Amino acid sequence: MTAPDYSLFLHSLASELDIQAGAEERDALLQSVGLRAATRLPLPACETTEDFELECNALLYLMGWGRIALALSQEKHGLTLTISEPLRLGSLGTPSGQWYAAFYAGLLTGWFQQTGEAVTLHQDKDASTSEILVFDAKG
Structure with missing residues (x-):
């Protein structure tokens, strides 16, 4: 059996969320969804x-x-996380194609918390593209 394709629904939902809530509210919601997803899919112990x-x-x-x-970044004095081939919803997001970035930030923050690390992630929008998302982590 083939899984149903939800892309039309998700694109429409995302577009409406952007119109109704705006970018700041959307990102806050997506980050919360990412944190919740991290609790549903916990990371195994990491040394x-x-x-x-x-x-x-x-x-x-x-x-x-x-x-x-x-990767450790000497320039930024912290950890840089690069996600290749991130999920996209067409060109939605700012910059284009990066609508899910806040979800990834929440998911990774949740996984860091599970290891006992309090990390703040910030998307590097200058380094991010539709093909990669780049985050800087500060502990």
């Missing part, structure tokens, strides 16, 4: 940053929602 990256990728693969790479 190292490498373990964290591997376990995040295993769960993202399970959902079909891209791949994450973590």
Whole structure:
């Protein structure tokens, strides 16, 4: 059996949410949804940053929602997270194609919390494109 395609519904819902709530409210809602998703799909125990990256990728693969790479950034004095092949809803979002960015921020924040790390994620909109989402993490 083939899974139903919800893309028309999701695109219409996303467009309406943007019109009704605006970008700031939408992002707050999507971040909360991401945090809730992290509790529904908990991360296994992680001892190292490498373990964290591997376990995040295993769960993202399970959902079909891209791949994450973590790197220490000397320039930014923190951790940079890059999600390749993120989920998109057409060109929705600012910048274009990045509508789900706040969901990813909430999901990753929730997974960091599960490891005992209090991390704040900020999307680097200059480095993000429709093909990758880039976040800076500060602890």
